Amino acid sequence: MELCDLTAHHLLSLLKTKEINAQQILDSISQRIKKVENQIKAFVRLDSNRFPVETINQHTITTSCEKILDGIPVAIKDNICTENFLTECCSQILQGFRPPYDATVITKLKEAGAIILAAKTNMDEFAFGSSTENSCFGPTRNPWDKTKVAGGSSGGSAAAVSASETILAIGSDTGGSIRQPACFCGVVGMKPTYGRVSRYGLIAFASSLDQIGPLAKDVHDCALLLQVIAGYDPKDSTTINIEVPNYIAALEKDIKGITIGIPKEYFVEGIDEEVKTIVYEAIEELKKLGATIKNVELKHTHYAVPVYYIIATAEASSNLARFDGVRYGLRLESENLISMYSKTRGRGFGAEVKRRILLGTFVLSHGYYDAYYLRAQKVRTLIKKDFEDVFKYVDCLVTPTSPTTAFAIGEKVNNPLQMYLSDIFTISANLAGVPAISLCCGFTKNKLPVGLQIIGKAFDEEMLFRVAHAYQMHTQWHKQKPPL
Amino acid sequence: MNINIQYEPVIGLEVHVQLKTQTKIFCGCRTDFGAPANSQICPVCLGLPGVLPVLNKIALKYAIKVGLALNCSIGELIRFDRKHYYYPDLPKNFQISQYELPVAKNGYLEISGNGNVKKIGIRRAHLEEDAGKLIHTNELTFIDYNRTGIPLLEIVTEPDIFSPEEAYEYLTTLKGIISYLDVSDCDMEKGSLRCDANISLRPKWTKQLGVKTEIKNLNSFKAVRDALTFEIKRQKELLEAEETIEQETRLWDEKKQRTFAMRSKEEAKDYRYFPEPDIPPVIITNQLLDEIRASIPELPKARMERFMREFNLNYADARQLTLEKNIADYAEERLKAYPKKDKKTVANWLIGPLTQEANQRGKNLSEIPVSADALCELIDLVENAKISNLAAKSVLTEMIDTGKNALTIVKEKNLIQISDESTLTKEVEQVLQENPQIILEYKKGKTNSIMFLVGQVMKKTNGKANPKLVQDMLRRRLENA
Numbered sequence: 013m014e015l016c017d018l019t020a021h022h023l024l025s026l027l028k029t030k031e032i033n034a035q036q037i038l039d040s041i042s043q044r045i046k047k048v049e050n051q052i053k054a055f056v057r058l059d060s061n062r063f064p065v066e067t068i069n070q071h072t073i074t075t076s077c078e079k080i081l082d083g084i085p086v087a088i089k090d091n092i093c094t095e096n097f098l099t100e101c102c103s104q105i106l107q108g109f110r111p112p113y114d115a116t117v118i119t120k121l122k123e124a125g126a127i128i129l130a131a132k133t134n135m136d137e138f139a140f141g142s143s144t145e146n147s148c149f150g151p152t153r154n155p156w157d158k159t160k161v162a163g164g165s166s167g168g169s170a171a172a173v174s175a176s177e178t179i180l181a182i183g184s185d186t187g188g189s190i191r192q193p194a195c196f197c198g199v200v201g202m203k204p205t206y207g208r209v210s211r212y213g214l215i216a217f218a219s220s221l222d223q224i225g226p227l228a229k230d231v232h233d234c235a236l237l238l239q240v241i242a243g244y245d246p247k248d249s250t251t252i253n254i255e256v257p258n259y260i261a262a263l264e265k266d267i268k269g270i271t272i273g274i275p276k277e278y279f280v281e282g283i284d285e286e287v288k289t290i291v292y293e294a295i296e297e298l299k300k301l302g303a304t305i306k307n308v309e310l311k312h313t314h315y316a317v318p319v320y321y322i323i324a325t326a327e328a329s330s331n332l333a334r335f336d337g338v339r340y341g342l343r344l345e346s347e348n349l350i351s352m353y354s355k356t357r358g359r360g361f362g363a364e365v366k367r368r369i370l371l372g373t374f375v376l377s378h379g380y381y382d383a384y385y386l387r388a389q390k391v392r393t394l395i396k397k398d399f400e401d402v403f404k405y406v407d408c409l410v411t412p413t414s415p416t417t418a419f420a421i422g423e424k425v426n427n428p429l430q431m432y433l434s435d436i437f438t439i440s441a442n443l444a445g446v447p448a449i450s451l452c453c454g455f456t457k458n459k460l461p462v463g464l465q466i467i468g469k470a471f472d473e474e475m476l477f478r479v480a481h482a483y484q485m486h487t488q489w490h491k492q493k494p495p496l
Numbered sequence: 497m498n499i500n501i502q503y504e505p506v507i508g509l510e511v512h513v514q515l516k517t518q519t520k521i522f523c524g525c526r527t528d529f530g531a532p533a534n535s536q537i538c539p540v541c542l543g544l545p546g547v548l549p550v551l552n553k554i555a556l557k558y559a560i561k562v563g564l565a566l567n568c569s570i571g572e573l574i575r576f577d578r579k580h581y582y583y584p585d586l587p588k589n590f591q592i593s594q595y596e597l598p599v600a601k602n603g604y605l606e607i608s609g610n611g612n613v614k615k616i617g618i619r620r621a622h623l624e625e626d627a628g629k630l631i632h633t634n635e636l637t638f639i640d641y642n643r644t645g646i647p648l649l650e651i652v653t654e655p656d657i658f659s660p661e662e663a664y665e666y667l668t669t670l671k672g673i674i675s676y677l678d679v680s681d682c683d684m685e686k687g688s689l690r691c692d693a694n695i696s697l698r699p700k701w702t703k704q705l706g707v708k709t710e711i712k713n714l715n716s717f718k719a720v721r722d723a724l725t726f727e728i729k730r731q732k733e734l735l736e737a738e739e740t741i742e743q744e745t746r747l748w749d750e751k752k753q754r755t756f757a758m759r760s761k762e763e764a765k766d767y768r769y770f771p772e773p774d775i776p777p778v779i780i781t782n783q784l785l786d787e788i789r790a791s792i793p794e795l796p797k798a799r800m801e802r803f804m805r806e807f808n809l810n811y812a813d814a815r816q817l818t819l820e821k822n823i824a825d826y827a828e829e830r831l832k833a834y835p836k837k838d839k840k841t842v843a844n845w846l847i848g849p850l851t852q853e854a855n856q857r858g859k860n861l862s863e864i865p866v867s868a869d870a871l872c873e874l875i876d877l878v879e880n881a882k883i884s885n886l887a888a889k890s891v892l893t894e895m896i897d898t899g900k901n902a903l904t905i906v907k908e909k910n911l912i913q914i915s916d917e918s919t920l921t922k923e924v925e926q927v928l929q930e931n932p933q934i935i936l937e938y939k940k941g942k943t944n945s946i947m948f949l950v951g952q953v954m955k956k957t958n959g960k961a962n963p964k965l966v967q968d969m970l971r972r973r974l975e976n977a
Binding site (some may be wrong): 214327336 | 539542543544545546547548549550551578580582584587588589590639766768769770773774775776
């Protein structure tokens with residue numbers, strides 16, 4: 013075991029007793045990056061000749077251990093703005109874009125003493141995808157099986173944590189983009205409640221669904237990272253001004269007497285039998301730990317994917333309108349303005365981005381708005397109500413994170429619908445705005461991780477940490493390392 | 497030929513008012529006019545990737561204030577929407593505006609022409625962000641984003657306006673109200689008030705609206721009036737020739753005094769409005785409404801009525817003096833300071849010589865530095881026949897230029913009016929001798945011609961003679977001769 017293989021909370025205790033220092037941690041992950049990054053491709057624009065790896069705030073590395081994340085390296089997804097450091101959403105259109113400002117989460121991480129890696133993590137272009145294959149830098153490979161995808165869109169963040177190329181990572185989740193890659197790479201990832209973490213500085217995909225969240229090796233680390241980034245931000249009007257609870261304290265509680273709902277809609281057609289079996293075993297484990305298991309219904313679940321692909325693409329088509337070659341990023345000169353727009357956007361955006369812009373433009377068009385966008389919003393309200401109703405009776409819900417384990421690179425690139433279904437179990441939480449966490453609950457015969465998703469009430473991330481941590485305290489899955 | 501059909505113009509106006517908040521509508525940038533290009537910008541108003549808008553509460557309050565003053569109902573829940581179109585002065589390629597749930601709707605504004613009062617319906621008033629400004633040179637185009645994100649209130653009327661004069665009256669009245677509310681400079685030259693006009697004609701016997709055109713590039717109230725007059729004529733000629741009117745946007749050409757169809761014919765626009773997900777809907781509480789209602793001052797109409805009542809002014813004078821808030825404040829102070837009950841004299845001075853002085857200096861009346869006391873002193877000198885009206889006007893000019901008081905100037909320039917008959921006899925006799933023709937006219941019954949003789953005497957005395965006395969003396973001489 014190297015230092016890079018340890019968790020943040022473990023490293024923090026070693027730092028506190030001065031057994032190690034922050035530089036050693038950075039050196040350790042740099043060594044790991046040097047060793048495995050060529051095979052994984054978790055990062056983009058990484059200068060592999062540099063040792064240790066470049067960080068954004070190296071100068072702040074201290075020997076003290078006063079702040080909550082002092083000395084802990086954190087990797088950042090390429091869609092989160094870092095002042096003066098390239099932030100390109102893995103898209104050609106943002107080529108060379110250095111934001112003049114930090115995202116709020118970056119400010120908070122800096123204040124907490126975290127060491128932020130300058131190379132960003134790979135992702136599907138603009139977070140449009142479920143495999144990180146839609147990156148202009150090429151796909152990230154799954155540390156457990158390099159012929160498989162890492163999931164997406166935060167595939168780089170999940171793979172980097174899994175391969176111990178970082179201690180912690182930040183991702184973003186619009187329809188499962190943290191949880192599904194966390195599931196595929198065997199790590200922990202959480203999408204917090206909509207409004208819990210500031211989106212200021214997150215390059216928007218779908219504003220009403222996006223949420224920044226943590227990826228980590230275990231639940232404890234995940235709680236630690238959320239603790240740092242959560243909270244009201246006057247720069248983001250959609251954050252809620254309520255106190256952030258002490259998530260570490262929530263880890264202490266056992267789960268005796270809590271009620272866990274199992275929504276039947278999540279265990280039907282399309283789900284891999286092995287995944288199903290392993291998830292049921294995890295549910296048995298939770299039962300053993302004292303939780304009451306209750307079968308429940310979320311009636312409108314089967315509308316989630318179509319509703320999501322209307323709302324998300326509509327918002328995306330609007331959010332991506334600003335990439336026009338006028339002010340920053342790629343510009344292809346042309347004889348007139350309209351042609352400059354077309355050439356720039358034609359070259360700058362990848363196929364999936366174009367597909368979604370077209371879809372989104374269509375559903376917002378005059379004459380179609382009512383039939384698609386407005387209807388989708390109404391169904392979204394019903395999906396949200398499903399959750400409100402069920403949370404009157406249960407404390408949280410447990411489901412598989414994804415219907416399958418990591419699929420082969422290239423397997424679904426030519427079948428967008430198949431690809432979209434990979435998020436079938438994660439999308440509802442975004443539509444309802446509720447928090448959800450994914451953690452590893454076992455491995456298939458092929459040694460691929462299986463993910464367990466726990467969905468909670470709005471602003472009750474504590475319950476998710478409590479259940480997930482209790483599970484990890486009695487299992488060993490999260491301690492397994494990929495064969496690198 | 498339909499030559500005998502009487503047509504009626506139907507006009508609706510869209511006015512954009514820049515609200516004079518200290519900072520922009522969705523960020524903390526300043527809004528100063530005339531700042532160096534791109535000196536008042538930040539990631540948010542530049543729409544850089546990842547930024548989020550935060551609503552300026554003052555802009556919202558100002559908008560509600562205008563809404564209330566225009567007798568609108570204020571939405572209990574208001575929402576922002578995105579309006580999409582590509583243009584380099586719009587950094588996000590969508591404008592944050594309001595579509596379904598505007599700040600205010602269903603109000604009216606009372607205008608009066610020749611003393612008749614008419615209500616113009618206000619369909620809606622909504623908040624939105626302004627765009628930047630393109631600066632074209634021969635080879636390049638530059639963009640100044642200072643204006644991007646300045647709060648705008650778009651005020652849209654019902655098609656209730658039936659003549660260019662009514663349109664002019666509406667704009668003047670609206671500007672007056674907004675100046676009273678102190679929420680905008682309403683300066684068309686600086687672009688803080690902009691107006692687009694929609695106009696169609698219909699035969700007088702129907703209520704059904706005809707095909708309309710939208711006129712843009714209107715840079716003054718007068719331009720609005722002239723452009724509408726032109727457009728009525730143009731549309732009427734087309735209709736009479738049984739030609740079709742294109743629904744289109746036309747630009748007013750101030751030099752050529754005519755409208756032109758915009759060169760590139762616009763495609764049917766689809767703005768793809770949808771609710772702005774980054775700004776949660778705002779609930780307008782009764783408490784906020786009460787607070788804003790309490791901050792609305794006496795408005796032009798109420799003040800005009802009070803001026804008529806308190807100062808005994810006629811409608812026209814009271815209206816002219818109350819249209820703009822700073823003028824009304826200026827006038828009220830001076831009207832109040834004048835000790836006599838009949839304030840007509842003061843009003844005449846304000847509307848006459850003082851306004852002329854202001855116009856000549858390219859200033860607003862309220863900027864003319866003649867204090868209430870100084871004005872009273874000047875009026876007294878005239879009233880007590882110490883100086884003539886003519887002399888008083890030059891004294892006023894001197895007062896403004898030098899800051900001296902009237903009496904000092906009168907003494908320095910030896911302007912005391914000559915009210916002594918014996919001193920004036922010589923000039924009167926001279927004038928009579930020089931103008932036998934006029935005397936003949938007078939005797940034939942053209943008694944008004946005496947005024948010419950008065951003028952001649954005034955001229956000879958450098959304006960110092962008491963004109964009333966001169967007229968008296970002349971009349972006596974002419975009757976007795």
